[in-house]
Amino acid sequence: MNKPEILAPAGNLEKLKAAINFGADAVYLGGSKLNLRAFADNFTTAELKEGIEFAHSRKKRVYVTLNVFPHNEDLEGLEDYLKELYDLKVDAIIVSDPGIIMTAREVVPNLELHLSTQANNVNWKSSIFWYRQGVKRIVLARELSLEEIKEMRKRIPEDCEIEAFVHGSMCMSYSGRCLLSNYMTGRDSNRGQCAQPCRYKYYLVEEKRPGEYFPINEDDKGTYIMNSKDLCMIEHIPELINSGINSFKIEGRMKSAYYVASVVKAYREAVDKYFEDPSKYEFNNKWMDYLMKPSHRIYYTGFYFGERNKEYHKSSAYIRNFDIIGIVMDYSMETKRAVIEQRNKAFQGDTVEVLKPKGDNIIIELQDLKDKNDKPIESTPVAQMIYSIRTDVVLEKGNMLIKGKNQDI
Structure with a gap:
């Protein structure tokens, strides 16, 4: 039994680093062309180079999405872009269009190809077809059950990998094909x-x-007749692993760095715990707690268990109980002061939770706030301002401070 990859979204460089620091084995992201998140920050060539170097220095992988269905004008510069990605040493590209696949095989034959979920692959024969076109990994359509995935795993070549979404937003159309x-x-x-x-x-x-x-009344939060719930499979890690999925994919390139860090941490801990001793594995409620705090919709298990969930589209707006208020930039053992970069307004005396890559989250109180000029302040009203706090708790660079909206942590 091979340990599945934890694959995280990286909407920008900050999110890439958060994903990797909090335990992702690989990240997927959009470059400057041909990806399905045109309104994400996406990566310039310089940022992509920095992100790949950051990941590879930690033995992690980077996949770049080229998963649009291109019209004629979208193909301009495709060959040069593929060569650029290959020269930057991306680990794979995620593709859906046969024309892009054909071009990639011609221009960069050694660049690994992953078939996007946009290609709507729902059966083993289609998987074999794409495998014979040079595709190394099939990103499955989200409409498959665990039983169907098991059957597919049995029938496709052993070295053809399977990737499946395990967490995040779901689309009301067929794996994203929507007009x-x-x-x-x-x-x-x-x-x-x-x-x-x-x-x-x-x-x-x-x-x-x-x-x-x-x-059209549904609940007291509003009427969203086509608004699907969010996928969450954290309580079903053994079933996912035993189905033969090679990569657990988390949705969310448009989500915050806090969302990425918290979700990655939950799935990282759960998968690692299972592989310590599968026979003694037990679900830990703290993993669900990690997932309930970032912004999300009502959770459910998608199509994995067939007809179990018939309430697919009956949900409402986001649930936002916690916000990230800052990211730790530095900590001095001598002065017991932590330097923080602001993400949302915080106040003197606030009780906050520290989200760390490893170990349980801890609670601290914001004391002795000072601005970058070492002057006392009562709050942090300026976006991304640098400030410091005094705390006996040793904090590490990259730790995130989060605060409950009702201060009830």
């Missing part, structure tokens, strides 16, 4: 510009009563 955004906003979801109209709040208008809007 709703095109129709309503003119933004093509299959070219990286999805406006997510499935998340909008809708009302019903009767034909003979124009201007009268009737709510």
